[in-house]
Amino acid sequence: MAKDKNEARVLIPPVHVGVIMDGNGRWAKKRGMPRKFGHRAGAKTFRRIVRHAKHIGIKYITFYAFSTENWKRSEDEVNALMKLFEKNLDDLDELFEENVRIRFIGDRTKLSYSLRKRMEQSERESLNNTAMTLVIAINYGGRDEITNAVRTIAQDVRDGKLDPADVSEELIQSRLYTEEMPPVDLIIRPSGELRLSNFMIWQAAYAEYYFTDILWPDFSNKDLEKAVEVYCERNRRFGGV
Numbered sequence: 616m617a618k619d620k621n622e623a624r625v626l627i628p629p630v631h632v633g634v635i636m637d638g639n640g641r642w643a644k645k646r647g648m649p650r651k652f653g654h655r656a657g658a659k660t661f662r663r664i665v666r667h668a669k670h671i672g673i674k675y676i677t678f679y680a681f682s683t684e685n686w687k688r689s690e691d692e693v694n695a696l697m698k699l700f701e702k703n704l705d706d707l708d709e710l711f712e713e714n715v716r717i718r719f720i721g722d723r724t725k726l727s728y729s730l731r732k733r734m735e736q737s738e739r740e741s742l743n744n745t746a747m748t749l750v751i752a753i754n755y756g757g758r759d760e761i762t763n764a765v766r767t768i769a770q771d772v773r774d775g776k777l778d779p780a781d782v783s784e785e786l787i788q789s790r791l792y793t794e795e796m797p798p799v800d801l802i803i804r805p806s807g808e809l810r811l812s813n814f815m816i817w818q819a820a821y822a823e824y825y826f827t828d829i830l831w832p833d834f835s836n837k838d839l840e841k842a843v844e845v846y847c848e849r850n851r852r853f854g855g856v
């Protein structure tokens with residue numbers, strides 16, 4: 616039912632925003648350039664959007680940078696992406712001064728030693744920052760995350776540390792990469808694709824979605840604001856009335 620225009624609305628901004636950075640390849644193709652070129656442009660957009668998210672008061676923002684399925688791409692493209700992640704981390708150091716905490720989610724074991732070290736260093740140096748938590752999902756898959764959580768629980772049961780009756784939603788949540796992070800409120804996916812592609816499948820159980828045809832490199836600060844505005848108009852019921 617349409618809302619009364621005069622109805623007073625309480626605008627509660629999203630605490631945790633997830634962004635599926637998609638469309639880099641198509642953006643490059645439209646310009647007759649290699650896919651790598653699109654990824655570089657996408658990385659620039661990422662750095663801008665991180666700052667704008669902090670500016671508008673978002674507390675947690677998670678960017679999907681590389682999925683557990685993205686290894687299917689050419690070696691050339693995968694290598695270019697990995698190099699770009701490492702380079703981006705150097706640029707992100709400036710954010711530490713702005714009180715931003717950096718965290719990574721995903722299976723790190725398949726990443727290069729140098730990238731892993733660099734990730735750990737960023738996490739360590741920004742550990743006590745409180746203005747915003749920037750989460751980057753690299754070699755992340757929601758199914759992989761849940762599978763790992765279940766494996767640690769099974770191990771604890773076998774070791775006699777846990778009783779199967781103690782397995783609760785809270786326990787599973789505590790074994791995910793996102794541990795104590797709040798659930799995702801809003802998921803933004805540019806590029807016209809209407810799917811999660813294995814992103815935060817547990818955490819997004821009650822998320823709101825914002826889809827746009829804009830390709831990620833063209834995603835503007837205004838687009839982020841628009842997504843937040845649209846989110847604020849939604850009526851979240853969580854199964855209630």
Ligand code: IPE
Binds near residue numbers: 636640641681682696
């Ligand atoms: C997203 O852009 C970046 C990654 C998945 C790493 P794509 O590379 O998927 O771009 P399209 O979807 O091919 O345009």
Ligand code: IPE
Binds near residue numbers: 635636637680681
């Ligand atoms: C999702 O995009 C993964 C990231 C943005 C990192 P993809 O381009 O890999 O997703 P599909 O293949 O279109 O579902």
Ligand code: MG
Binds near residue numbers: 637638639
């Ligand atoms: Mg894509």
